[in-house]
Each structure stands twice: as structure tokens, then as C-alpha cells.
Amino acid sequence: MKLLKKLFFFFIGLSFLLLIAYWFIGKSLSPDYNGEIKISGLKDKVTVFYDDNGVPHINAQNNEDALRAFGYVHAQDRLWQMELIRRLAAGRLAEIFGKDLVRVDKLFSGLGIEEAAVNGIAKIDKTTEAYKLTMAYLDGVNQFIDKGATPLEFYLVGVEKEKYTLKDIYNVFGYMAFSFAAAHKTEPILTEVKEKYGEAHLQELIGSFSKNLTINKTQKNPEIQAAMSEAMNIIYDKLPVSSFMGSNSWVLAPEKTKNGKVILANDPHIGFSQPSVWYQSHIKTPTYEMYGFNLALTPFPLLGHNREYAYGLTMLANDDIDFYIEENNPDNSLEYKTENGFEKYKLFDKTIKVKGGQDTTYQIKVSRHGPIMNDIIDQVNYDKPIAMQWIYTKLPNQLLLDVSYDLSHASSIESFKRAPANVHAPGLNIMYGDAKGNVAWFSSAKLYQVRDSLCRQVYLDGASGKDEITEFLEFEENPQAINPDWNFVYSANQQIDTVRGELYPGYYQPQDRAKRIVDILKSQDKFSREEMKKMIFDVTSSTASTIIKDMLNGLDVNNLSSSEKEAFEIISAWDGTYKKNSVAATIYNRLLYEFYKSTFKDEMGKGFAVFLNTQTAKKILATQVKRQESVWWDDVTTKTVETRSDIINTTFKNAVSFLQNQLGDNVDNWTWDRVLSVEHEHAIGKAGGLLRKLFNVGPFKTVGGNEVLNNQIFDLDSTGYYKVKSGPSTRRVIDFSDIENSVAVLPTGQSGNVFSPYYKNQATKYVNGEFVKMKLNQEEIEKSENKLVLLPE
Template sequence: MKLLKKIVKVLFILLLLLVFTGWLVSKILQPKYNGELKLANLSDKVTVYFDEVGVPHINAQNQHDAYVALGYVHAQDRLWQMELIRRISAGRLSEIFGKELVRTDKFFSGLGIEEAAEKTIQQLDKNSEAYQLTQAYLDGINQFIAEGSTPLEFYLVGVEKEKYTIKDVYNVFGYMAFSFAVAHKTDPMLTEIKEKLGDVYFNELIEADSKNLTLIKNKKDTVLTASFAKAINEVMDKLPVSPLIGSNSWVIAPQKTKNGKVIFANDPHIAFSQPSVWYQSHIKTPDYEMYGYNLALTPFPLLGHNRNYAYGMTMFENDDVDFYYEENNPKNPLEYKTPNGYEQYKLIDKNIKIKGEKDTVCQVKVSKHGPVMNGLIDFIEDERPIAMQWIYTQLENKLLDVSYEMSHATSLEEFKQGASKIHAPGLNVMYGDAQDNIAWFAAAKLYKYRDSLYTKTILNGASRDDEIQRYLAFEENPQAINPSWNYVYSANNQPDSIAGMLYPGYYLPEDRARRIVNLLEDKNDWTQFQVSKMINDVTSPIVPEIVMHITKDVDETQLTASEKKAFHLLKNWDGTYGKNEVAPVIYTRLWYEFVKNTFKDEMGSAFEQFVNTPFEEKVVSNQVKKETSVWWDDVTTPEKETKKEIMNLSFQNTMLFLQKQLGENVDDWQWKRVTSVEYEHAIGKAGGLLRKFFNVGPFTTDGGDQVINNQIYKIDSTGYYKIHAGPSTRRVIDFSDVENSITILPTGQSGNVFSPYYKDQAEKYVNGEFVNMNLNEAAIKKSENKLVLLPKE
């Protein structure tokens, strides 16, 4: 008995020691939000007030000191995120995660991002303010690396901290630019369909690009295999950092607001992760103020506002990536054919370090169009060399100046000048100001091919007929300044014609665009509160139309009682994706069955690259309206199927699946039972206790695919829809009360798991709530957390 008591006592003491050690570690590794620190290269004291959600409000006497402070506080909250994102373009993920990411490193290291960065950095004006402030920001990061605590993740994966340079900043720009690109998901798939199925099948698909469009109107007023696609997709799926996907934004002119001032709204759609993509900060000096949203390792915000103006972005979705079949010299595989004869490929050797393994070396072949993908991606079945021409690496990169000038503009004209320097990725840049101006600019370096060339298939690299003929001037780009309809907007949809054509791209379906236009058109007394409700809207105006076309071919007389109930719920649905709704469950499964029964038999392996793409969504909206189509017939059967047979088969399969998945009672088929969202940390993906410790969620939420509150998921055979992307932040700025503008992040401001701001916004976000973006100096100074940064002597 005495022995048992001693064992219990020892175990209890060990438990106390373990708890105390855990508490001590958490305190040591937690970001420092209070007290004093001494930093080098400061000319004066900097005071940082952290508000109730951990946003640093940086007060400095000059911008240099402010950016040193920004680098330091950004790093203490997001150093792990910075480490991951700088490694992607450099091909250095395997160095910390092992051989599973060699394919990803091989691909990204061969895209030419690093080479383009080196070329750009050599040409930078080292005396420019943009360059000097970037170096100040990097200095702040590097001082935290040298003197601050090491994030837990660095210990867990065994990675040493390294100083950051301006090349890392450009590597982030490069990754951002590529994650916007869509051509690699669509062009190879369409090429395979054209070559293997022929023009009849191909032409029916591509007509969807010119049907069912809600166009962004232009107006310039005076200022007041699919094996290839599959391989790339698998590489992208391995990334531990979120790619950018879509977005909404609208800016309402004073004529349509209750208080007679501009209201600005923006919610960029990005793959969810933990930590959140954006880091918020508020900088104030005697000559400058900006409340901004920065990507990791970017000194100047891509989204921001102050008392004078607000700006944001959505993806333009223009086509800035083109693939070319190169023709090798049969006598020398290191040469390829051009209109002027054979030229040598440029050869670049890339060394990839692998954790626990020997280094591996890959050789990149580069033609005049760009790197040859066959050597960078495994399992490309096509033996023809496929080169990728990407405007980002082909033209001069001014993204550092772009982000500096947009965040430091003093007028709409200055802001436009900054936006005009964007070459890639293509962005819809949104603007509103306190002087009652609103504007939208489709910002990218656009270009024209010959009129008859369809650029969403792989082009002929040996022919001069498939080359770019001319680049467009920025003034030819789609844009609107103070239009007569009193609002501007973008939902990644097709802009109206420019340069005599609808500019080619990978624009998203019209669902969100039409809903935004419908809501804005009908109302002329908007308030910030009403816009905050609109940004959480979950109703699709397109879904009821698709349902109507599908259900009219279903034979209701042959349905059972429960099938009739489901049928009528679907038929009478208004397209609202509420978590307690039943119709979204029926519709989403019916979508899967319809797409599978219509397209899979002909497409074969290409089907997996067709589904869950914007192109598929546009095709389906068009396909349901057709009575006759080559796609209706199931080529695997001797009979020739009709549209009606496909529709009835799809509905029957839907009912059988849902009854098995969710039970016989249709009323129990609620949307929240099949959807959820979890914000995954790169280490939390390993599962078990690490998942519970690092990940945030899961949660149920309102919303669905292609509604304004865009919750993005894959529709597949499982019948469960794990939300993997959506609004990366929501912002509403009302210039009638700019000091009380509102925002929200999906999880929290900090990426440090021991920070109180790691996940404090998560439940507010899924519930559609907001927190303040405070500009009021008196209110900011009441913050409980105050960090004073002093110059080192």
C-alpha cells in the first residue's frame, strides 16, 4: 500500500512538472505583445499597440522605423508561414518535409521564378524608397530571427532559421502569380479532348465560354491528359501554403449610399490554411498612414485603406500562361525547331536537398517559350515536348513598385499609375476614396494572337503563326472610373469587350456576378451594415435555373413518396445554401450524378481534370439547356441515350445514394451534415494529436460554391464536401465612418499556436460576424498590450 502511494505521488509530481513545463514553453515561445525591446537601426522610439484581435498599430516618427517594426512583429506572429512560402518557388520544401515533396520542388524550381527574381533585383533602383523600406522590413524580420524566440514548428521539423533577403520577397511574388494561373488545369484537358474525341465534342464544350455571361461593363470617365494536367494538379495539392483562387469586390458610389459617401467591400477567395493568409497592420507616421493586409514576406499591403482611400483586388482570370508543343531536332534532342531554324535549349541544373536523403539534381530544358514541362513533371504520357510560356517570367517585374505605389498613393491618378505596372498575375484592382471616386482596373499585361487562334489548347511552338502579335497598352484594358451606374464590381467574371474582342481567360461562372449586380441595382440607400449582410449572402440566382432544366425531364409519376418529397424540395428551392437547408444536399449530389452520366464515358481519364473546375461549371449551365447533344449518349452501351434518360438516371442514383448515406427521412438531409470546414496547419495535416493542437475547427457554416459567401469544395463520389477555400478576409469600409470600418479573418491574426490570437476570430467568421479596423488614435491607445521598441545604443 505504501509503495502504491509512493508511485501515485511520483506520477502526480511528474504530471505537475509536465504541465508546468508545457506552460513555461508556451510562455517562452509566445509572441511578445508587452514591454520594451531594443532594436538596431531605429532612429527613434516606436510604439506598437496590439488591439483586441492582435493587430499591431505601429506609431513611428518615420517610415523606415515603422517598417523595421513591421518586419519584427510580422515575424514573431508568422515566421513559420514566411519560412514555408519562401521555400516553394526555390524548390526547398523537401529539405524540411522529405522526399514526398521532391516532385513539387522539381516543378517549382524549374518555372524560372528564381532566375526572373535575380534578373529583376539586378535592375532595381537601390536608392528608391520602395527598395529602402523593403530592406528595413527585412531587417526587422532578421532581428527577430537573431533575438526572438523560435517557433515550435522549427523544432518539430528540425529546420534552422536563416536570414531573409529581397530575393525571398520576389519568390513570394512568383508563387502568388503562379497560384493565380488556371491554364495548367484546363489547356491540357481540352487538347486531349480535341485530339482524341474530335471537333464535335470539343466545340460543344468550348461554346460555354461565350454563353451565360454577366459582363463587367467598361466605362472611362473623368475623375471625381489530361495526364499533364493531372500531374500539375497533384503537385499543387501537395503545397503546404494556400494558393489564391477567386474573389468578390464591389465599390458603391455616394449616389447609392444612405450617408452619401463611398462604401468599399472586398473578400479575396483563397485556399484555407492555418495561419490565415493575410497579416493585418496599421502604420502611422507624421507623413503616412495605412491599415493594410500583407502576404507573408511582403512589405507593402495588397489590400488596404486609410482615411483617404481604400483598395483591394480580385483575380482577373485572364490567360497569361500558354503551352507550346516544341519539335525536337531528330538528330539532336538538345535542339528544337523555330521558324528560323533549330535553336539550342538552354540547360539549367537544379540541386534539390532532401531531408534524410542524398541530394538530387534535375536538369531544366528551356526553349524561347519557357521551361519544358516533360522534364519537370513525372507521368506526362505525351512524348512531345511541352513548353510553358508565362508572362510573369517573360516580362519586366515591377510588383515591388506596384505594391509600394498603390499603398502610398495620394490621388486616384497616382493609384492608377501603380496599378498600370502590373504585368502578372492579372488582377481586378478595386478603388474607392473619400473624394467620392470609385474605380475598377483590370490590371495585367494583355496581348493579342491572330484572331482565329484558340489559346486554350496547346499551341504549335515551331510555327510563327502561334506567337503573340502585340501587347496592349494599359488604357486598352477593361476599366471603369465613376461610371453612370454608380458602382463597380468584380466576381472573377468576363469583362466586356476590349480591343474588339471578349478577352480570353478562365473566368468564373456568372453566379456571384449576377447576384451582386441584382442586389446593387435595386437599392440606392446602402449602409455599412447592409453591405456586411450582403458579403455573407448565400443565395445563387443561377441554381434555380439549372434545377428547372433538370427537373422538367424527370418523370414525376414514377417516383416514390420520399422521392416526390425530395423532388419538390429541389424544384421549389430558391438557391439558398443555409446550413439547415435540405435542397443543397440533393442538388449537389444530383450535380455529381448528372456530370458523371453525361461526360465521363467519353472523357475517360480526362474526366478527373474536368470536374471541379470553373470550366465544368460553365459547361453544365449550358449543357442542361440542350435537348440534343453528342454528349447525351453513353458510348459504353449499345443504345443511344437521350437527355431525358440521363436526367432520370441521375435523379434515381441521387436518391439511392442519399437514402443510404443519410437515411430514409428526407427532412434529415441537412447541408450541415455533409459539409464542414477545418483550417489545416502544415504540421496538423499529419493527424492525431498534432491535428488537434495545430488545426482550427472543424466547423459547420452557411454558404456554398459560387454564392457570394463562397465556400469552395470538391464534388466527388463520397457525398461529403470538405470546404477547402473561401473568403480569406471580409472587409467593409464606409467613408462616412471610416474609423469604424469592419473586417474578419477565418481564424486569427497570429500563426503562433501559443498566441491568444491564433484562432480567436474563427467562430465569429463562420457566424458572419466582424471586428473593427480601428483608425481612432485615442481608442487604439487604450489597448491593453503595448510594445515599445527603442533604438539600440
């Protein structure tokens, strides 16, 4: 008994000591939100007020001081995030995570992102304010590395801090550009479909691209395999930082709002991770003010607003990547064929350092079209070289200094238009609204023409010269809308309007979210900020009920069991709303999986799992469910020829049977919250156990689903459980009738430091559809409890 008593007090004492140690470690490694710090390079004192959500409100006497201070405070909250994204873009993750990340490093080091950065930096005009402010920001980041506490993650993985350079900043934008692209996942599959099953199978897929569209219309008025695809999927699954997916935005003109002023709403869809992708700040000087949202290691915000104007982004989803099949010289594998004879590949030797293992060295061949993908993705076993031509690396890219600076430093809609005009890649929908009443949407990318009838969704001929770009278009030819007579602009990654009389090719999302936006905005004459807050959290699909009706047309209802009849009645009456207690949402998503499986898996084979979650699969659904005759209905693995009726009945019965085994016989218990969840994973929290509990945020039950406005993006797969991987990376509603009460929310919190009180303080608000104020009122800001003063050293 005495021994037990001693052991009890021993463990109590040990626990107490561990708590004390954790508290001291937390205090020493947490960000400084109060006090005074001296940093070099400042001309005057800079005051930083931290509001109750950890947003720094930076008050400086000049812009360079403000950006130097911003770099410092950005780094103290997000240094680990900065480290990951700079290593990812440069192919340096294996240095800290080991051999499992070699394939990721091999891809990104081979894409030409770093080479494009070097070329871009060589052409920088160092006399511009954009360059000077960028260097001030970098200096602030690097001074935190010298003076500030080292984040816990650096100790856990055993990595030393390194100073940041301008190339690191450029590389961040290179990664963003590549993660926006969809061609590398889709075109290999479509090429295999064409080669193995012929033109009819291919045309039924890509022929659906021009059907069931809600087109983003142009109007300008006077101003006020699948082997490569499967490999890419595996690589994306291993990424320790967010990838960019989609987005919603709409801007209401004064005629469309109850208070007679512009309202802008925006929620970019990006992969969920911890920390959240955006870092908020409010910078104010005598000549400049902006409340902005920045990516890690970027000096200028890509989302922002002030009292005069607001702007946001969505993904354009134009096709800016083309794959070319090169033809090697049979006598010299270091040369490839062109219409003018053989040319030599450019050769680049790359070395990947591997933690706990031997370095990996490999060589990349680069043709006139770009890097040979066979060299950088091990799984590509195509019998000829495949080159990737990417507009981001093909043309000089001005995204960093020109575009992001101009977005955040405009003085009018005229000056703002310079930014969209300079975007080459990634393709963006840039949304604009201002206090004067202007609203605008610009499709921003370097669009181009190829010869008539060339299908860019499959591999192109690299040797003949017939499949080359024939012309780059001027920006004024890009679809755009300025103060349209329908009194709003919007974007949900849908098909853009025609360019030279033809729909411009791309991997656009289906019309679901775009149609829902238009349906809501046309449902009444005027809207308030509160109604926009509800709309941005809307969870009703605009197409699901129609798809179900078309899919189940022809189902043999007389041959259903009692449970199947109950499921049929529930799904037939569904209005497409994804609430937590919805049974129909659960049935619908299982029906989708079974339908895709019964229709496409026999031909797709190993590529089916990748195809299932591409834009192509989503876009063809509404058309395919209605087809009475289709080359895809027949199961090529059987001797019989299956019909649409066979597929539909098999789909329904398999779905109900699966759900009974998964969730029980009582259909009423098949609620959506039993199968849908979201967890914000930290790169180290992925290891599980105590690290997961310490670093990850969640899991949470949530509402929404694929392609509703509260877009909770998950993969359809065989498991029947839906782990949300992406969604709104922030929700913002900016109201020029009451600009000081504009609102936003982040998925987790403002800080990436696990010891910060702002690490996950917004997570519950986010899943509940709540918001926090984006403060602009100086008197209110100065009442903040936390005040950090940066003094000249």
C-alpha cells in the same frame, strides 16, 4: 488498492508537470506583445500598440523606422509562414518534409520564378523609397531571427532559421502569380478532348464560354488530361500554404449609399490554411498612414485603407499561360524547331535536397516559350515536348516594388492609377474608392493579341511561328470603369468586357456571384454599412434554382418512388439558399456530381476528377443542362446511344439512392450541415493526432457553398462530403462616412504562433459572419493593454 492509489496520484502529478512544462514552453516561445526591445538601425523610438485582436498599431517618426519595426513584429507572429512560402517558391520544401514534397519542389524550381527574381532584382533602382523601405522591412525580419524566440515548428521539423533576402520576397509574388493561373489545369484536358473525340466535343465545351455572362463593363467618366492536369491537382493538394482562388469586391459611389459616402467591400478567396494568409497592421508616421493586409514576407499591403482612400483585389482570371508543342531536332534532342531553323534549348541543372533521403538532380530544358513541362512534371507522358509560356516570367515584372508600393502610397486617384498600369502578371481586378467620392475598377494585366481564330484553350504550335503573340496592348485598352453612371463597380472573377471588339480569353468564373452582386445592388437605391456586412455573408445562389429547373425538365416524375418524389418536391421549390438546415442544398450538390459523371466521365476517363472542378465545368453547366442534343449525352462505353432523357433520369435516381445510403431514408434529415465542414489545416497539423489538435483550427459547421457570395469552395467528388478548402481570406467593409468603424474579420486569427492568444480568436466570429473593428482612432488605440516599445540599439 494502494497500488491503484499510487498510480492515480502518479498520473495526476505527471499531468501537472506536463501542464507546467507546456506553460513554460509557451511563455518562452510566444511573441512579445509588451515590454521593450532594442533593435539596430532605428533612428527613433517606435511604439507598437497591440489591440484586442492582436493587430499591431505602429507609431514611428519616419517611414524607414516604421517598416523596420513592421518587419520585426510581422516575423514574430508569422515566421513559420514566411519560411514555408519562401521554400515553396524556391523548390525547397523536401529539405524539411522529405521525399513526398519532391514533385512539388521539382515543379516550382522549374518554373523560372527564381530566375525572374534574379533578373528583376538586377534592374532595381536602389535610390527609390520603395527599395529603401523594403530593405528596412527585411532587416526587421532578420533581426527577429537573431533576437526573437524560435517558433515551435522549427524544432519539430528540425530546421535551422535562415536570414531572408530580397529574392525571397520576389519569390512570394511569383508563387502568388502562378497559383492565380488556371490554364495548367484546364488546357491539357481540353487538348485531350480535341485529340481523342474531335472538334465537336471541344466546341460544346468552349462554346459555352460566351453564354450566360454577367460582363464587367467598361466605362470611364471624368474624375473626381489530363495527365498534366491530374499531376497539378496532386501537387496542389500537397501545398502547405494557401493558393489563390477567386474573390468578390464591390465599391458603392456616394449616390448609392445612405450616408452619401463611398463604401468598399472586398473578400479575396484564397485556400484556407493555418495561419490565415493575411497579416493586419496599422502604420502611422508624420507623412504616412495605412491600415493594411500583407502576405507573408511582403513589406507593402495588397489590401488597405486610410482616411483618404481604400483599395482591394480580386483575381482577373485572364489567360496568361499558353502551352506550346515543340518539335525536337531528330538529330539532336538539345535543339528545337523554329520558323527560322533549329535553336538550342537553354539548359539548367537543378538539385533538390531531400530530408532523410538522397538529393534529386535533374535538368530543365527551356525553349523560347519557356520550360519544358515534361522535365518538371513526371506524369507528363506526351510524346512531344510541351513548353509553358507564362507572362510573369516572359516580361520584366514590377509587381513588388512599383505596384505594391504605389497601391499603398497613393495621394489621389491619378497617382493610384500608376499601380494597375504596371501589373503584368498575375492578372488582378484592382478596386478603388475614396473620401472624395471616386470609385473605380481596373482590369490589371499585360493583355496581348494572337492571330485571328487561334484557340488558346488547347496546346499551340511552337515550331511554325504562326501561334506567337503578335502584340502586347497598352493599359488604356484594358477594360476598366471609373465613376460609371450606374454608381458602383464590382468584380467576382467574371468575364471582362470586350477588348478590340472581342471577349478577352480567360478562365473566368461563371456569372453566379457577379449576377448576385448586381441583383442585390439593383434591388434598392441606397445601402448602409450594415447592409453591406450582410451582403458579404450572403449564401443565396443566383443561378441554382434555374439550373435545377432546366436540369429536371424531362424527368419522368411518374416513375419515381415516394422518397424520390419527396426529394423532387424539395429541390424543385429551392431558392438556392445554402443554410445549415437546407435539405435542397445537399440534394443539389449530389445531383451536380451525378450529372457531370453521367455526361462526361465516359469520355474523360481519369481526367474526369480534375475536369469536374475546373472553371470550364462550372461555366458549361447552365448551357449543358438545357441542351436537347449534345455529343456528350451518349455513353461511349455502351452499345446503345443514350439521350438527354436517359442522362437526366439516371442522374436523379442515382443521386437519391446515394443520399439514402449516406444519410438515411428520412429525406428531412439530409441537411447541409451534415455534409459540409471547414477546417483550417496547419502544415504540421496535417499529420493528424495530437498535432492536428494542437495546430489545426476547427472543424466547424458552416453555411454557404460554391459560387455564392460567402463562397465556401469545395471539390465535388464521389464521397458526398464537402470539405471546404478555400473561401474569403478576409471580409472587409470600409465606410468613408464613418471610417473609424470600418470592419474586417480573418478566418482564424492574426498570429501564426500557436502559443499566441490571437492564434484562433476570430474563428468563431468568422463562421458566424461577425466582424471586428479596424481601429484608426489614436486615442482608442492607446488604451490597448499591450504595448511594445522598440528602441534604437
